[in-house]
Amino acid sequence: MKFEKFKTFIFDLDGTIWNLEGIFPGVIEVVERLREEKKQILFVTNNTFFSRKELIEKINELGLKLGENELISVSQVINEYLKLKNASAFVIGESLSEDLAERIDKKGKPDFLVVGYEKKFNIEKLREAYEILKNGAKFLASSYEKIFIKGNEVFPGTGAIVKAIEHMSGKKATILGKPSDYMLSFLNMFVSSPMKETVLIGDELESDILLGKKAGYYTILVKTGIDKEASKKIKPDFIIDSVSMI
Numbered sequence: 463m464k465f466e467k468f469k470t471f472i473f474d475l476d477g478t479i480w481n482l483e484g485i486f487p488g489v490i491e492v493v494e495r496l497r498e499e500k501k502q503i504l505f506v507t508n509n510t511f512f513s514r515k516e517l518i519e520k521i522n523e524l525g526l527k528l529g530e531n532e533l534i535s536v537s538q539v540i541n542e543y544l545k546l547k548n549a550s551a552f553v554i555g556e557s558l559s560e561d562l563a564e565r566i567d568k569k570g571k572p573d574f575l576v577v578g579y580e581k582k583f584n585i586e587k588l589r590e591a592y593e594i595l596k597n598g599a600k601f602l603a604s605s606y607e608k609i610f611i612k613g614n615e616v617f618p619g620t621g622a623i624v625k626a627i628e629h630m631s632g633k634k635a636t637i638l639g640k641p642s643d644y645m646l647s648f649l650n651m652f653v654s655s656p657m658k659e660t661v662l663i664g665d666e667l668e669s670d671i672l673l674g675k676k677a678g679y680y681t682i683l684v685k686t687g688i689d690k691e692a693s694k695k696i697k698p699d700f701i702i703d704s705v706s707m708i
């Protein structure tokens with residue numbers, strides 16, 4: 463496989479370039495080489511475990527130089543969505559609250575319930591979310607991500623929280639992260655190459671690869687994260703063991 467023909471490389475973060483604690487071997491070298499070759503590099507993430515600022519700081523500290531304009535995060539998509547509607551929100555998720563600080567409801571009548579990853583999610587929070595929806599708020603969420611892996615440990619993903627709220631309230635969330643059309647149109651504002659010269663590399667079929675397919679990009683599944691092979695429904699164009707093979 464020759465990767466030279468691609469001009470824009472879009473990388474997922476979690477499970478693709480790092481495991482939330484360390485960058486995978488060879489990733490820094492690949493990104494540096496692509497930069498020397500003047501390729502456009504973007505990173506796209508549904509991660510709400512960390513705020514945008516924390517993500518950029520952590521990844522930079524680990525030695526992968528990641529610029530503010532190179533990171534497309536779901537919190538930006540949610541922020542834009544709320545801004546366009548001039549709407550206020552009640553936010554579940556410590557880091558997401560930080561990213562959406564300007565949109566947080568102060569009147570006690572939020573237009574939207576926004577759900578991201580909350581480390582201390584519990585029954586009380588679930589009751590609160592239920593009440594807010596019952597009072598007429600609309601329901602937004604970052605993703606249906608089932609699990610995430612930090613270091614070598616598996617944690618429940620944001621989807622586990624979203625599904626609990628959906629089940630209790632009977633209302634369905636609108637997902638704004640990958641693979642949604644909201645994330646796709648936001649991402650496409652930054653991609654400078656035609657779709658045939660754009661490649662998306664990620665570890666999850668249902669978020670990364672599906673988004674790439676919708677966009678018409680070339681898609682590569684890496685085996686360093688959650689999915690290790692194609693499914694019946696979602697077939698990446700190519701599968702590699704890790705980003706180091708690019």
Ligand SMILES: [Mg+2]
Pocket residue numbers: 474475476477478664665666687
């Ligand atoms: Mg991932």
